[in-house]
Amino acid sequence: MSDYVPEPAESGGGGTVTIGVEEEFFLVDPDTRLVAAAGPAVAARAARAVGELVTEEFALCQVEGRTPPCRSAAELRGHLQRVRGALIAAARAEGLGLCASGTPVLQEPGPVRVAAHPRYQAGRAQYRSMMDDFAISALHVHVHLPDRELAVMTANHLRPWVPLLIALSANSPFERGRDTGYAGWRSVLRSRFPCLGPPPYAVSLQDHERLAETIAGTEAMLDAGMPFWDLRPNPRHPTLEIRAMDVLQDLDDTVAVAVLLRALVVAAEGLARRGDPGPAWPGEVLRAACWRAARDGWRDEGFDPVTGRSRPVTELAQQITAFTAEALEEAGDLGEVTALFGRLAGRGDGAARQRAWAAGGGSTAVVDRLVLATAGPHGERG
Secondary structure (H helix, E strand, O other), X not given: OOOOOOOOOOOOHHHOOOEEEEEEEXXXXXXXXXXXXXXXHHHHHHHHHXXXXXXXXXXXXXXXXXXXXXXXXXXXXXXXXXXXXXXXXXXHHOOOEEEOOOXXXXXXXXXXXXXXXXXXXXXXXXXXXXXXXOOOOEEEEEEEOOOHHHHHHHHHHHHHHXXXXXXXXXXXXXXXXXXXXXXXXXXXXXXXXXXXXXXXXXXXXHHXXXXXXXXXXXXXXXXXXXXXXXXXXXXXXXXXXXXXXXXXXXXXXXXXXXXXXXXXXXXXXXXXXXXOOOOOOOHHHHHHHHHHHHHHOOOOEEEOOOOOOEEEHHHHHHHHHHHHHHHHHHHOOHHHHHHHHHHHHHHOOHHHHHHHHHHHHHHHHHHHHHHHHHHOOOOOOO
């Protein structure tokens, strides 16, 4: 939930659009495997190595790492390795582990302890007990798009892809030691809030802002200028921000998702520039599709953004690859995305991996394996 994003550079040579990533992580005690309220201390220690690329997060048991704007997958991978490395080293210095999971596997009873940031405290006051279990860790991707009007119109084309993004990133089956029966429980927790989830369809930037102001007027949104929808023109920086995904265990998966989203924005922006307003799927339909994606993750079937019917997720992977192929090839990223879908086909999503680890050793084994997978060097492949 950080409001800081490094200022993106202009598009690189050859028309390559810059991207940036934010990753949120839990801190865990290696003895109890419970999350540990040490975010400020770990962030301060890591900042000695990477400066403002790390920060504390909403819950005291979390930290966030972020990259500067990057032009290539290789550059992005290098920054992610450096920032994850700094957070891992800082956590270890505090006697803790760094854990990439959308929800805490184990935590003490009682409400989540919230950081002192005024906006976090305002959220606690406004939403009250809805925040008691709101400890969730996300992956946010920023794609450089300085024209806010065009960003809103581009988001119209991205809205129906949000369920697929939830499915491919599902990495939160457990909460407080229990299997929720969902692949992406983080998305379920977010869906309780009236101002989170896919953004409403908007015919213009003015329409988008009017909708945000109206919702904020009901007090269902903290600030009309900073909506927390899954897609938004970033309030302070010239990017389109995609916020639907769970944080991922495997750093290579993070890189692949980021470059896929860059290509998706580039393809959708092209349609928007040509005057295509995008498919006006009702919000109720998309919320239902997101619910199923959170339940099932990367298995069985998902929402077809064109027809609205259910299709096997393997076919949806082919569909999004075909839609983004030109942009992926231009940026040299097709191999990254093809490899991502190959890994999903071979080992499943993060939720499937967590459940496999639980079957072999229970909740404590899940935490231990998540810490190993987060540490890398590129994330554990097991």
